[in-house]
Amino acid sequence: MSNKLNPSSAPVYMSEADIQHAIIRMSYEIVENKRNLENIVIIGIKTRGEFLAQRFVKEIEKICQVKAPLGTLDITLYRDDFDNLGNLTIGETDLLFDVQGKRVILVDDVLYSGRTIRAALDQIIDFGRPAEIELAVLIDRGGRELPICANYIGQDVPIGENDYIQVQFKEVDGQDQVIGLKKGE
Amino acid sequence: MKFEKKNLLGIADLSKEEIITILDTAVPMKQIFTRSVKKVPALRGKTVLNLFYEPSTRTRTSFEIAAKRLSADVINISPSTSSIVKGESLVDTTKTVEALNTDIIVIRHKASGAPHFLSQRTDLPIINGGDGVHEHPTQALLDLYTIREKKETFEGLKIAIVGDILHSRVSRSNIIAMSKLGCEVRVVGPPTLLPKEIEKMGCQVYHKIDEGLDGVDIIYCLRIQLERQARKQFPSLEEYIRLYSVTKARAKYAKKDALVMHPGPMNRGVELSADVAYSEQSTITDQVTNGIAIRMAIFYLVLGGGRGVQEITD
Numbered sequence: 001m002s003n004k005l006n007p008s009s010a011p012v013y014m015s016e017a018d019i020q021h022a023i024i025r026m027s028y029e030i031v032e033n034k035r036n037l038e039n040i041v042i043i044g045i046k047t048r049g050e051f052l053a054q055r056f057v058k059e060i061e062k063i064c065q066v067k068a069p070l071g072t073l074d075i076t077l078y079r080d081d082f083d084n085l086g087n088l089t090i091g092e093t094d095l096l097f098d099v100q101g102k103r104v105i106l107v108d109d110v111l112y113s114g115r116t117i118r119a120a121l122d123q124i125i126d127f128g129r130p131a132e133i134e135l136a137v138l139i140d141r142g143g144r145e146l147p148i149c150a151n152y153i154g155q156d157v158p159i160g161e162n163d164y165i166q167v168q169f170k171e172v173d174g175q176d177q178v179i180g181l182k183k184g185e
Numbered sequence: 186m187k188f189e190k191k192n193l194l195g196i197a198d199l200s201k202e203e204i205i206t207i208l209d210t211a212v213p214m215k216q217i218f219t220r221s222v223k224k225v226p227a228l229r230g231k232t233v234l235n236l237f238y239e240p241s242t243r244t245r246t247s248f249e250i251a252a253k254r255l256s257a258d259v260i261n262i263s264p265s266t267s268s269i270v271k272g273e274s275l276v277d278t279t280k281t282v283e284a285l286n287t288d289i290i291v292i293r294h295k296a297s298g299a300p301h302f303l304s305q306r307t308d309l310p311i312i313n314g315g316d317g318v319h320e321h322p323t324q325a326l327l328d329l330y331t332i333r334e335k336k337e338t339f340e341g342l343k344i345a346i347v348g349d350i351l352h353s354r355v356s357r358s359n360i361i362a363m364s365k366l367g368c369e370v371r372v373v374g375p376p377t378l379l380p381k382e383i384e385k386m387g388c389q390v391y392h393k394i395d396e397g398l399d400g401v402d403i404i405y406c407l408r409i410q411l412e413r414q415a416r417k418q419f420p421s422l423e424e425y426i427r428l429y430s431v432t433k434a435r436a437k438y439a440k441k442d443a444l445v446m447h448p449g450p451m452n453r454g455v456e457l458s459a460d461v462a463y464s465e466q467s468t469i470t471d472q473v474t475n476g477i478a479i480r481m482a483i484f485y486l487v488l489g490g491g492r493g494v495q496e497i498t499d
Contacts, residue, residue: 074213077225077255082489090213090485126222 013157013165014178019138022154023052026136027059029152030105037064039131041102043071045120046091049108051169052138056107068105071095078119093123100128105152109167111137114148139178141165188486192304192311195320196362204365208330210482215475217254228255231488234287235261236278237314238294243449243473244314244323248291251480260287275299279307289488292316297354310487318354324448325358327479329366331468332403334475335444339366345397345439346388347373347431348407348456351380351418355448356407360386373397374429377418394429398438406431406447406456422455431457436466444468 014022034040037060044053050072061067074091106120117135124130138154143161155178157165164181168174188206190198199207217223233252237245245261252259262282273281275294282290289310292300297317304311315321329339336342344363350356350372360383363370370388372379384390391397398404409425419425436445445457445467453459462469 077213077217077227077485079227082227088489090210092213092216122226126224127220 011180012177013139013180014155016176019154019176019178022138023055024059026152026154027056027063030056030136031060031063033151034103037066037068039102040066040105041069041071041097041099042105042107043073043095043120043124045106045108045116046072046074047172048167048169051171052109052136053107056105056136069097071097073120073123075116075119075123078123080115080119095124095127098128099124099130102130104130104133106133106135108135108137109169110139110141110165111135111148111150111153112141112143114144114146117148118146138167139165190487192300192313193322193483193487194300194304194311194313196322196325196358196365197320199322199365201365204326204329204362207326207479207482207486208333210486211330211475211478214254214481214485215478217481218474218477224254224256226256227485228252228257228488231255231257231289232285232287233257233259233484234282234285234290235259235314236282236290236292237261237263238292238299239315241293241314244293244476247473247476248312248314248323248480251477252484254477255481255484257288257484260285275303276306279303279309283307283309289484312483312487315354318352318357320358320361321354321448322358322362323476323480323483324355325362326483327472327476328359328405328446328448329362330475330479331446331472332444334471335468336402339363339368342368342403343371343401344368344403344405345371345373345391345401346405346407347394347397347429349378349409349418350374350383350407351378352410353407356405357386359405360388364388371397371401375419375425394431394435395438398431398435401439401443403444403446404431404436404439406445406451408448408450409452409455411452411455426455430455431461433458433460433464436461436464442466446472449473 042053042057044050053070057068057070072094074093076088076090104124134151136152137150140150140153140156142158162183164183166181167178170176187202217225235245235248249259291312291314292303293314294316297319299316300311300313313320313322346356360370364387371391372383372388373391373394376392379390443466445461447469451462453462
């Protein structure tokens with residue numbers, strides 16, 4: 001289907017309803033896995049991981065009335081490809097709680113090479129020593145370049161090198177959907 | 186977000202957008218200071234060379250801390266402890282240093298234009314840490330950052346720069362920077378300490394302190410270089426203090442919430458009195474902290490710039 005936000009009739013991997021169901025399902029998984037949710041904190045990786053993390057906090061609160069503390073990370077200063085980038089705008093990192101001893105659920109929209117997650121792990125550990133870190137992603141598109149995997153996955157979408165997955169969220173893109181694009185679009 | 190310069194030689198070379206980009210980049214840099222691990226790996230493996238021909242502890246230390254917080258390595262070369270004292274020329278020193286594979290040079294030199302001279306003879310990025318009486322761009326940038334933190338906007342702010350403008354590269358960089366961002370700049374001092382035709386830089390000239398400070402948002406005090414007194418640029422220190430020292434009473438000519446700024450090091454009781462220097466209005470210590478954030482931002486932008494942005498897909 002073609003519309004203003006999806007101009008070239010690109011494949012839609014997840015609709016708004018699919019995203020909502022995945023988030024609810026993953027929230028139940030987290031609650032089930034983590035039992036009492038003691039010391040749980042949720043950290044979203046900017047930019048879209050932040051919005052996804054906010055939704056997890058809301059859903060988890062609906063399920064078991066516990067409001068997990070929320071933090072956000074900007075990993076720009078921890079990237080491993082500094083020499084190949086132009087200037088990226090560095091956003092603010094807000095970890096208003098101490099990570100020492102906490103069980104962290106790291107959240108991002110798409111898991112691909114794993115380098116963003118590697119950077120996020122280094123950054124969190126520079127803040128303190130968490131008890132554990134788990135990873136929740138909406139999309140796992142394969143193509144790992146580091147030994148990193150997600151604990152909670154919305155949908156597996158194995159696609160090739162020339163394809164690109166774009167997660168759109170209402171907060172910043174005006175609608176919720178996950179679409180596929182060719183690189184360069 | 187726009188910064189494509191290879192060097193930082195002066196505020197005169199920067200557009201308003203580039204200045205804002207530097208200020209914006211310094212914001213997350215400053216956040217790093219509040220963490221227990223005050224370091225990020227962004228410039229890991231890069232080497233910064235501080236080539237300080239003029240003595241400086243504060244500026245050099247500030248650049249050094251900034252580099253280290255970004256995980257870069259730092260080498261300090263100063264005249265008394267190097268071959269420069271044996272007469273090695275600036276160009277030869279630079280060629281030697283290039284052979285050491287440093288990534289960036291910060292230079293402070295008593296000759297105006299030394300950084301420009303150097304930048305034409307080496308491929309390494311050059312940061313001007315203060316050249317002669319020409320410019321001290323990182324000082325002006327940290328001053329702007331401090332102003333923005335407190336006042337949020339630049340447009341229409343009235344700023345009075347008081348003191349020895351004639352010998353001050355800090356004042357020149359600030360006049361240029363503040364004018365570029367829409368501030369109204371005044372210089373206040375005795376005629377012997379103001380350059381001829383300084384108004385052509387776009388500022389107003391005052392010789393009377395009460396008129397100069399009237400209704401301003403910011404009082405910027407420059408260090409009186411005491412050695413000038415020997416050259417009779419003012420009759421005596423006491424006379425300078427009597428006519429121009431920013432005391433509590435004189436500070437009242439400015440707006441009630443006016444900031445009092447000083448690039449440091451200050452002569453307490455000379456360019457400003459101690460009670461003003463340590464008052465609520467004073468930003469002197471903030472300027473020092475912000476200097477590190479600004480210098481981190483400059484290292485990050487100069488070393489990362491202009492190579493084309495890749496799509497971030499992982």
